[in-house]
Amino acid sequence: MAIITLNNNSLSSVTALPAGVGGKVLQVVSVTKDSTFTTTSSSFVDVTGLTASITPSSASNKIAVFYNVSLSNTTSTAATLTRLLRDSTPISIGASGTGVQASGHVAVYNYNQGNVSISYLDSPSTTSATTYKVQLSTESSNTATLNRGQLTSDYGLTASSITLMEVSA
Numbered sequence: 001m002a003i004i005t006l007n008n009n010s011l012s013s014v015t016a017l018p019a020g021v022g023g024k025v026l027q028v029v030s031v032t033k034d035s036t037f038t039t040t041s042s043s044f045v046d047v048t049g050l051t052a053s054i055t056p057s058s059a060s061n062k063i064a065v066f067y068n069v070s071l072s073n074t075t076s077t078a079a080t081l082t083r084l085l086r087d088s089t090p091i092s093i094g095a096s097g098t099g100v101q102a103s104g105h106v107a108v109y110n111y112n113q114g115n116v117s118i119s120y121l122d123s124p125s126t127t128s129a130t131t132y133k134v135q136l137s138t139e140s141s142n143t144a145t146l147n148r149g150q151l152t153s154d155y156g157l158t159a160s161s162i163t164l165m166e167v168s169a
Contacts, residue, residue: 026061026166029054034159037136037146044083044135047146051133052162059125060169065092067134068117070158071106072150073142080144081105082116083135092120100137113149113156121167132164 033049047069054063071080081102084092093101106114124130138144149156 022168024168025064026057026168027054028163028165030161030163032159032161034147034157036148036157038143039136039138040141040143042137042139042141044081044137047134047136047160050146050160050162051131052164053129053131054164054166055129056124056127056166058169059127062167062169063122063124063130063132064165064167065120065122065132065162066118066165067160067162068115069134069136069160070113070115070147070156071136072113072145072148072156073138074145074150075140075142077107078139078142078144079105079107080114080139081137082118083137084118084120085133085135086122086124087131091122092118102137113158132162134160134162 029052031050031052035049037047039045050067056063065084067084069082073080081100082104083090084103090101092103103118104116106116136144136146147158147160
């Protein structure tokens, strides 16, 4: 039987990838939420069940964050905003100014559903457990709903997810 070596080291003595081997996915964490969530808040609130944690193996590694949410609203003209947080810090948001900083938004008309899909490459610079979560807010105190349309209670049932991938430097 052949013994596999890396840079002339036995496998048990390899502690890092050789130079120039960055960009590999080292671990994946994914959470799917198939139940509904509603809010009437014009301030951002955490979406229960759309939180994922990952512990990077190196402070120089990056975390690729992907989330996809399906949203509806009780009025035909209101926007529903989403925001991504690393621990308590908003990330992947628009520039500061007079408007509300968000990661994404959807304006759904005639009570239909709309999807928001975000991908973001984060540099948390830590080896501590790091939590990413999705938040929602709605315009003008209307009711924003995740994973369901507004026409009836069982109309357009969907699922939303957040996925984290540690990528080697």
